[in-house]
Amino acid sequence: MDVISVIRTKRDRGELSPEQIDWVIDAYTRGEVADEQMSALAMAILLNGMNRTEIARWTAAMIASGERMSFDTLTRPTADKHSTGGVGDKITLPLAPLVAACGAAVPQLSGRGLGHTGGTLDKLESIPGWRALLSNEEMLHVLDTTGAVICAAGDGLAPADKKLYALRDVTGTVEAIPLIASSIMSKKIAEGTGSLVLDVKVGTGAFMKNIEDARELASTMVALGTDSGVKTVALLTDMSTPLGLTAGNALEVRESIEVLAGGGPADVVELTLALAREMLAAAGIEGADPAKALADGSAMDVWRRMISAQGGDPDADLPIAREQHVVTAPASGVLTRLDAYDIGVAAWRLGAGRARKEDPVQAGAGVELHAKPGDPVTAGQPLLTLHTDTPEKFAYALQSLGSSYDIAPAGTEFTAPPIVRG
Numbered sequence: 001m002d003v004i005s006v007i008r009t010k011r012d013r014g015e016l017s018p019e020q021i022d023w024v025i026d027a028y029t030r031g032e033v034a035d036e037q038m039s040a041l042a043m044a045i046l047l048n049g050m051n052r053t054e055i056a057r058w059t060a061a062m063i064a065s066g067e068r069m070s071f072d073t074l075t076r077p078t079a080d081k082h083s084t085g086g087v088g089d090k091i092t093l094p095l096a097p098l099v100a101a102c103g104a105a106v107p108q109l110s111g112r113g114l115g116h117t118g119g120t121l122d123k124l125e126s127i128p129g130w131r132a133l134l135s136n137e138e139m140l141h142v143l144d145t146t147g148a149v150i151c152a153a154g155d156g157l158a159p160a161d162k163k164l165y166a167l168r169d170v171t172g173t174v175e176a177i178p179l180i181a182s183s184i185m186s187k188k189i190a191e192g193t194g195s196l197v198l199d200v201k202v203g204t205g206a207f208m209k210n211i212e213d214a215r216e217l218a219s220t221m222v223a224l225g226t227d228s229g230v231k232t233v234a235l236l237t238d239m240s241t242p243l244g245l246t247a248g249n250a251l252e253v254r255e256s257i258e259v260l261a262g263g264g265p266a267d268v269v270e271l272t273l274a275l276a277r278e279m280l281a282a283a284g285i286e287g288a289d290p291a292k293a294l295a296d297g298s299a300m301d302v303w304r305r306m307i308s309a310q311g312g313d314p315d316a317d318l319p320i321a322r323e324q325h326v327v328t329a330p331a332s333g334v335l336t337r338l339d340a341y342d343i344g345v346a347a348w349r350l351g352a353g354r355a356r357k358e359d360p361v362q363a364g365a366g367v368e369l370h371a372k373p374g375d376p377v378t379a380g381q382p383l384l385t386l387h388t389d390t391p392e393k394f395a396y397a398l399q400s401l402g403s404s405y406d407i408a409p410a411g412t413e414f415t416a417p418p419i420v421r422g
């Protein structure tokens, strides 16, 4: 087999054979196919697509590139959630302990932020002492003893995807439905969860900007999971506005703790409960009431145990950025738009995110929102507070906020889109 003929097949809109797919994934993982050759193939796939048979084989080949984990020793059914990524998307933080408090085992292998979307591990690392890197044995131990674990995926899990995702990230080939679906599902199937709920984001702050693409991504992933024996369901959820009132690492941990304490912003609570109900149903757990587990403190108890089991201090003060800058409303009226992408870029530029994989992030940096679409605002009131340790970044962050919101005259009828869109 030679790589040029594989690239030419897809460049010329042909169907890749199972043998071509198995070979190219294996040869790339071993370093026999070069990065420039794989990026040419990824671009051909982005432009010309793959059919469902090719996507299933591509996913299987990425799973076969590494180890498969098993949770067979656990007594509870396993339930996992994956979000395709957004701005202010801190849902994993309250959700994992909440679903564990309702009786499931929740293994959350999570990622770091890249570009304008935040990463769950970066958020949790703002808790003093908390460790993202666990051995497989440690991960199972935390899961078994607390009911939930949120940690980095080990190097052995779908190594082909690790290499390919890093390459796609720097070659403009992330936004391809076959590549996103196979990337996410190879890791989830290899992880060994029994059930999976996919939170497919749609809107300016998401990979999928329109509902048709989001639906196609969701149905591709559900088919991959179901065909591999994982009970898989998907929700399409709004990402035109940031979730909650914060985008940034420690800022989002603080907001997640408010939700676990029975408060927090209404949209975060609503989505957390909707996903919890889907996860419990997918795991076959009946009769548990996640709203009660938030109200009675049992989800908070699991959170505290889970954070401690990974070296974190659940009572420690969270970092606060050294400098703040307030953006005020230029007019009175009704806020009708607050753009998720622009807010995500501002948080990233303030230091909450990274431009390259190896860059550090600032724990305290980010954007705090003082109003959401549908809220009345008065000229001069705070609209956003920007947080950073490096005030020279304010000007750069403000550039992305120039047209990030609309204020309509007072009395304008406006209904924000529902959080769960399908």
Ligand code: URA
Binding pocket: 084, 085, 165, 174, 179, 180, 181, 183, 184
């Ligand atoms: N998340 C992943 O894990 N892979 C992608 O391709 C996109 C988002």
